[in-house]
Amino acid sequence: xxxxxxxxxxxxxxxxxxxxxxxxxxxxxxxxxxxxxxxxxxxxxxxxxxxxxxxxxxxxxxxxxxxxxxxxxxxxxxxxxxxxxxxxxxxxxxxxxxxxxxxxxxxxxxxxxxxxxxxxxxxxxxxxxx
Amino acid sequence: xxxxxxxxxxxxxxxxxxxxxxxxxxxxxxxxxxxxxxxxxxxxxxxxxxxxxxxxxxxxxxxxxxxxxxxxxxxxxxxxxxxxxxxxxxxxxxxxxxxxxxxxxxxxxxxxxxxxxxxxxxxxxxxxxxxxxxxxxxxxxxxxxxxxxxxxxxxxxxxxxxxxxxxxxxxxxxxxxxxxxx
Amino acid sequence: xxxxxxxxxxxxxxxxxxxxxxxxxxxxxxxxxxxxxxxxxxxxxxxxxxxxxxxxxxxxxxxxxxxxxxxxxxxxxxxxxxxxxxxxxxxxxxxxxxxxxxxxxxxxxxxxxxxxxxxxxxxxxxxxxxxxxxxxxxxxxxxxxxxxxxxxxxxxxxxxxxxxxxxxxxxxxxxxxxxxxxxxxxxxxxxxxxxxxxxxxxxxxxxxxxxxxxxxxxxxxxxxxxxxxxxxxxxxxxxxxxxxxxxxxxxxxxxxxxxxxxxxxxxxxxxxxxxxxxxxxxxxxxxxxxxxxxxxxxxxxxxxxxxxxxxxxxxxxxxxxxxxxxxxxxxxxxxxxxxxxxxxxxxxxxxxxxxxxxxxxxxxxxxxxxxxxxxxxxxxxxxxxxxxxxxxxxxxxxxxxxxxxxxxxxxxxxxxxxxxxxxxxxxxxxxxxxxxxxxxxxxxxxxxxxxxxxxxxxxxxxxxxxxxxxxxxxxxxxxxxxxxxxxxxxxxxxxxxxxxxxxxxxxxxxxxxxxxxxxxxxxxxxxxxxxxxxxxxxxxxxxxxxxxxxxxxxxxxxxxxxxxxxxxxxxxxxxxxxxxxxxxxxxxxxxxxxxxxxxxxxxxxxxxxxxxxxxxxxxxxxxxxxxxxxxxxxxxxxxxxxxxxxxxxxxxxx
Numbered sequence: 010x011x012x013x014x015x016x017x018x019x020x021x022x023x024x025x026x027x028x029x030x031x032x033x034x035x036x037x038x039x040x041x042x043x044x045x046x047x048x049x050x051x052x053x054x055x056x057x058x059x060x061x062x063x064x065x066x067x068x069x070x071x072x073x074x075x076x077x078x079x080x081x082x083x084x085x086x087x088x089x090x091x092x093x094x095x096x097x098x099x100x101x102x103x104x105x106x107x108x109x110x111x112x113x114x115x116x117x118x119x120x121x122x123x124x125x126x127x128x129x130x131x132x133x134x135x136x137x138x139x
Numbered sequence: 140x141x142x143x144x145x146x147x148x149x150x151x152x153x154x155x156x157x158x159x160x161x162x163x164x165x166x167x168x169x170x171x172x173x174x175x176x177x178x179x180x181x182x183x184x185x186x187x188x189x190x191x192x193x194x195x196x197x198x199x200x201x202x203x204x205x206x207x208x209x210x211x212x213x214x215x216x217x218x219x220x221x222x223x224x225x226x227x228x229x230x231x232x233x234x235x236x237x238x239x240x241x242x243x244x245x246x247x248x249x250x251x252x253x254x255x256x257x258x259x260x261x262x263x264x265x266x267x268x269x270x271x272x273x274x275x276x277x278x279x280x281x282x283x284x285x286x287x288x289x290x291x292x293x294x295x296x297x298x299x300x301x302x303x304x305x306x307x308x309x310x311x312x313x314x315x316x317x318x319x320x321x
Numbered sequence: 322x323x324x325x326x327x328x329x330x331x332x333x334x335x336x337x338x339x340x341x342x343x344x345x346x347x348x349x350x351x352x353x354x355x356x357x358x359x360x361x362x363x364x365x366x367x368x369x370x371x372x373x374x375x376x377x378x379x380x381x382x383x384x385x386x387x388x389x390x391x392x393x394x395x396x397x398x399x400x401x402x403x404x405x406x407x408x409x410x411x412x413x414x415x416x417x418x419x420x421x422x423x424x425x426x427x428x429x430x431x432x433x434x435x436x437x438x439x440x441x442x443x444x445x446x447x448x449x450x451x452x453x454x455x456x457x458x459x460x461x462x463x464x465x466x467x468x469x470x471x472x473x474x475x476x477x478x479x480x481x482x483x484x485x486x487x488x489x490x491x492x493x494x495x496x497x498x499x500x501x502x503x504x505x506x507x508x509x510x511x512x513x514x515x516x517x518x519x520x521x522x523x524x525x526x527x528x529x530x531x532x533x534x535x536x537x538x539x540x541x542x543x544x545x546x547x548x549x550x551x552x553x554x555x556x557x558x559x560x561x562x563x564x565x566x567x568x569x570x571x572x573x574x575x576x577x578x579x580x581x582x583x584x585x586x587x588x589x590x591x592x593x594x595x596x597x598x599x600x601x602x603x604x605x606x607x608x609x610x611x612x613x614x615x616x617x618x619x620x621x622x623x624x625x626x627x628x629x630x631x632x633x634x635x636x637x638x639x640x641x642x643x644x645x646x647x648x649x650x651x652x653x654x655x656x657x658x659x660x661x662x663x664x665x666x667x668x669x670x671x672x673x674x675x676x677x678x679x680x681x682x683x684x685x686x687x688x689x690x691x692x693x694x695x696x697x698x699x700x701x702x703x704x705x706x707x708x709x710x711x712x713x714x715x716x717x718x719x720x721x722x723x724x725x726x727x728x729x730x731x732x733x734x735x736x737x738x739x740x741x742x743x744x745x746x747x748x749x750x751x752x753x754x755x756x757x758x759x760x761x762x763x764x765x766x767x768x769x770x771x772x773x774x775x776x777x778x779x780x781x782x783x784x785x786x787x788x789x790x791x792x793x794x795x796x797x798x799x800x801x802x803x804x805x806x807x808x809x810x811x812x813x814x815x816x817x818x819x820x821x822x823x824x825x826x827x828x829x830x831x832x833x834x835x836x837x838x839x840x841x842x843x844x845x846x847x848x849x850x851x852x853x854x855x856x857x858x859x860x861x862x863x864x865x866x867x868x869x870x871x872x873x874x875x876x877x878x879x880x881x882x883x884x885x886x887x888x889x890x891x892x893x894x895x896x897x898x899x900x901x902x903x904x905x906x907x908x909x910x911x912x913x914x915x916x917x918x919x920x921x922x923x924x925x926x927x928x929x930x931x932x933x934x935x936x937x938x939x940x941x942x943x944x945x946x947x948x949x950x951x952x953x954x955x956x957x958x959x960x961x962x963x964x965x966x967x968x969x970x971x972x973x974x975x
Contacts, residue, residue: 056707058179058285062563067556071250072285075276100283102182107709109694114704118694122687122716129679132147137672148654151598152647155605158693159640165700166632180703 037087048081051093054107055080064107181291181302182283188297189281193271198253206245206271208297216243218291219267219307220279222251223259225287231306232263235290238312239266246270249279249287324389327377328468334370334425335462337363338455345448349516357440360447364432367454368425375422378467382409388474391415391467397478397900399871400486407491413631414467416494421457423495423502427531428454431506437523445513446506453505456638464631479900489549497542497569501607503535504572507579508604508646511597515649520597520657525587528600530959532583535603536576537955543569544948555906557839557919557936559944562713567692568610571685575603578681585674588736589663594654595678601650605643606685608635666738673731677724684720688713714771725778725829728822729785732815733792747788754784765838772837779829786826790819817958821951828947834916834940841937847930854918854937857883859891864931872896874907877922877931881911893922917941 039047049066055076057068065073076097083093097105109115183189192205219235221228238244246267248256251274273279282291285304292301292315301315341363348356378391382405387393395408395415410419428450434443461467510528514520546569551559560566579599586596665671691708698704729751735741758780762773793814842852852859863878879891891909898905911918916939925931 054709054711062561067558071276075280079277079280098182100182100280101285102179102283102705104179104705104707107707108711109706109708114698114702115694115706118690118708118712119716121690122683122720125686126680126683126720129683133675133679137675144655145651148594148651151602152644152651155643155647156640159636159644161697161700163633163636165696166636179705 039084044081044084047084047090048077051080051084051090052077054094055097056105056107058101058105178304179285181299181304183291183299184302186299188293188299189278191278191281193247193273193278196248196253196256196270196272198257206269208293211243211245211268211293212297213295214243215292215294216245216268218245218247218282218293220247220249220273220282220284220287220289222249222287223255224251225249227306228259228288229263231288231308232266234307234309234312236264236266238307239268241316243268247278248272248274249284250274250276323377324381324386324468324470327374327381328466330370330374330377331458331462331468334367334374335455335458337370338367338451338458341367341451342448342455345444345451348444354440357444357447360444360451361432363451364425364428364447367451368429371422371425375418378415378418379406379409382406385478386474387476387478388470389467390469390471393471393475393478395478397871399900401870403488404486404491410494410498411490414461414465416498417457417461417465418467419495420498420502421454421461423498424450424454424457424505427502427506431509434527436527438527439517439519441517442513442519442524445516446509449509449512450505453509453642456642460631460634460638464634487549487553489545489553493542493545493549496538496545500535500537500539500542500576501572501604501610503531503538504576504603504607506531507535507600511600512646512649514597514657515646515653518653518656520586520593522587522590525583525596529580529583529587532576532580532600533955533959536573536580537952539569539573539576540948540952540955543573544945544952548945551941552908552910553905555908555921556934557908557938557941562691562708562710564692565610567688568606571688571692572603572606572610574681574685574688575599575606578678578685579603581674581677581681585671585678589665589671591663591671592675592678593657594650597654597657598650599678599682601643601646605639608639608642664738665736666740668734668740668744669738670731670734670736673727673734676727677731680720680724684717684724687716687720691716722774722778725782725825728825729782729789732785732789732818732822743792747792750788751781751784755781767838769837772833775829775837776833779826779833782822782826782829786819786823793819812957812960813962815958815961817954817956817961819954820957821954824947824950824952824954826947827943827950831940831943831945831947835938835944838939839936842935844933845925845930846933848927850930852933852935854935857881857888859918859920859935861933864927869896871900872898875922877933879909879920881918891918891920893920895922895924912942914942915939 052066053064055065057063057065057070057073059070059072060068063073065076080093083096088096094106094110098110103110103112109118111119188208195204195206197203217238235244244267246269248270251272253272256270256272271278282289283302288306290303290307291299294300303311303315341360344356345360381389381392382396383402385392385396385398385405387396391409391412391414395412396405400408409415428447431443431450432447507528510524510531514524543566546566547559550561551557579596582592582596582599585592663671691712695706695708698706730748733741733744733747741747755777759773759777762768762776794811840854842854846852846861848861848863850861852861858881860880860882861877862880865876865878867874867876874894874896876892876894879893881888881891889911891911893909894907896905896907897903906921906923909920909922916937919936919938921934921936923932923934
């Protein structure tokens with residue numbers, strides 16, 4: 010039982026890390042199609058500040074178009090995903106990112122579910138022993 | 140053992156009340172207009188003016204020049220992003236006029252052209268010391284502008300100290316006279 | 322004159338429910354059964370009063386009585402009748418009326434309960450329901466009166482948002498409210514149990530159908546909302562982890578946990594206080610959802626007209642409605658104890674259901690955290706952040722994965738300490754099929770790790786359900802001649818569960834297809850152009866201009882064909898609604914078993930062509946189909962009537 014739990018913890022952890030992999034993505038030397046795909050991928054993670062429930066990939070507003078052009082330019086310049094997200098959040102705040110970053114003020118956000126699960130497991134095991 | 144159980148049974152209650160407390164607090168603020176849920180705080184507050192150069196708007200096809208913010212050092216001044224096609228900009232025009240009586244105001248025409256801009260100024264007045272042109276919207280992005288109009292206040296050291304997004308209405312104008320008193 | 326009657330009826334019910342509540346509280350300790358009869362009569366009366374008031378409101382909408390503010394704001398003489406009717410509940414005040422109507426109806430149904438349930442318990446259930454009714458009527462009468470008149474009625478109404486004039490969205494609220502109010506019933510059961518100290522298997526048996534109805538309704542309601550978003554919003558998205566969507570999803574998760582927990586309670590009488598807690602929280606989350614949507618706390622594209630004073634009122638209702646039961650829970654739940662110790666092994670149904678409950682509750686809390694965190698952070702230091710799909714994919718998805726894994730194998734685990742003989746054989750079979758499936762998936766173009774995992778989970782569940790169904794059906798003595806008794810046996814052998822779990826597997830498959838294997842073609846096309854999709858051809862034939870009852874439309878005609886045989890005609894539109902001054906895009910969708918062809922028309926003209934977006938969404942209909950199967954399974958399981966032997970008695974304290 011304990012081994013199953015250990016295996017499962019590792020699985021969860023790897024799932025949680027995977028979305029953060031954009032941190033390591035480097036954008037040097039992409040071909041034309043890859044640039045377009047990468048622009049769309051990043052744009053899908055940026056909020057349109059005019060129509061606030063859409064990403065700039067979906068939105069038709071002027072600002073969305075300008076930002077898409079900007080992002081494409083930055084990719085061609087070779088900036089990494091993380092550098093591009095930082096560029097935007099430095100000017101517009103974390104609100105423009107559709108996914109919460111992993112910073113000091115969001116540590117609780119990312120870790121709480123995990124913590125709840127573990128403490129829940131402990132309570133359950135205690136209950137089972139009774 | 141039963142003490143532990145009591146604590147666990149109290150947990151949902153404690154959690155619940157903290158959620159209610161915070162929600163009530165936020166609601167209280169919203170109801171009494173202590174905060175606006177839609178307006179974003181500018182990331183540039185406390186930082187110096189972005190370095191991107193802004194060309195002066197060229198009505199008569201004269202020589203091209205950039206706006207030099209150093210001309211305004213040792214002075215508190217305002218930067219106002221506006222556009223001839225922007226309806227709220229017309230509404231705020233008298234307030235910007237009022238503001239320009241106290242401090243210099245630099246206007247930046249966002250996604251505009253010289254001809255339409257000139258017409259706008261003829262119709263609604265020209266309170267600006269200088270006017271720059273951001274026809275592609277790149278300057279706006281550097282300043283974290285997400286719509287027009289937006290107004291920034293910059294202090295004597297070239298640091299941005301205030302940003303208002305949306306038309307500068309009279310009561311908002313009142314709350315930012317205060318920093319001007321410095 | 323007539324609307325005033327509607328208003329007066331509301332006031333009468335308000336006073337009546339107040340009197341009932343006092344009456345119930347006063348007679349709490351008494352053993353006189355007449356009190357129950359009085360409460361039952363009251364329940365009937367309330368229902369009659371509210372349905373009359375509701376009918377008057379309905380009548381006002383049907384005849385387009387614009388002297389009523391609500392009709393002016395939400396209706397228009399040009400609207401088709403069905404949308405005039407649905408306009409009643411497409412707004413804040415009207416939706417509350419609908420909620421109250423369903424509440425009184427359910428209370429009436431409960432009052433007719435003729436089972437062995439103790440009269441004290443039944444009285445308390447009715448009492449709690451009445452207090453809820455009272456609170457909602459107070460809310461309606463003091464802040465959200467639907468019968469408010471306009472001094473000078475306008476000639477015509479302000480119409481309704483054209484986005485809402487739609488069959489999917491017309492039925493989304495009523496079905497969802499059936500779910501929310503159903504959860505209020507289980508809430509009342511739980512609070513009544515805390516008050517009277519009586520919980521036993523009869524309690525569990527009586528609460529189960531209500532939870533099931535609520536759960537099925539929530540499933541359908543949420544699916545309907547998502548389906549609407551999919552075909553209406555124009556880019557094929559159907560779930561955005563929007564606060565309002567989360568607000569309906571959290572009660573669903575709790576209802577699922579509750580459904581299983583009650584099953585555990587009914588059979589083995591454990592998890593008594595946990596079940597009570599869940600039942601309380603189920604309704605709290607429904608109320609919390611209401612609060613979030615209407616209060617201005619969180620802005621969202623969904624939100625009703627946001628009004629902080631209404632928000633504060635609901636917050637008060639929420640605080641009392643949750644706080645008081647939770648206090649009761651903290652004090653009294655230790656008294657609800659079973660004296661018999663039961664044993665069960667690690668590989669038993671009990672363990673599986675326990676794990677199920679643990680993970681589902683954690684999942685619910687995770688979504689709560691994701692929904693409220695931006696709010697708290699904003700209140701704390703003014704920083705605004707947003708929580709998007711990546712957060713939920715990283716937290717919610719991994720937490721739900723084990724639930725799916727266990728869902729497949731739990732049905733063939735036994736209760737208690739008996740170990741199933743064929744257990745290892747069955748597991749091996751499931752693992753084998755899943756690994757095979759994973760290999761096949763990995764060979765599909767565009768497969769990523771996530772997609773393979775998601776698809777494999779679906780296959781795992783499919784094979785589990787298959788094995789379980791076969792083995793359970795084999796256990797019956799199937800006399801094929803007697804259809805009714807055969808069907809009865811099927812149902813008693815958990816047909817509902819099998820269908821519901823099958824629905825989940827289908828749903829997962831739909832997600833895998835739609836999310837991970839979607840293809841998109843974007844570009845400018847002119848009349849005569851042909852787009853190739855797989856082995857089919859989509860030809861842009863024509864552009865037409867048409868008029869509908871309250872709109873003008875620019876419509877493109879596309880024909881889809883394969884090998885020169887016409888498959889279908891797709892007509893995406895751009896519509897303009899003059900009264901509302903809004904423009905909408907109507908996507909053309911061809912729904913087939915294996916996927917949807919989804920076509921959207923953008924801007925353009927004859928010179929430069931039109932901007933066109935074409936998607937192929939594999940298996941997307943399986944998402945809605947899976948949800949329907951789930952709801953169907955739920956409804957079937959209501960008819961399950963195995964006699965459970967109430968051989969364990971709980972110490973009663975009063």
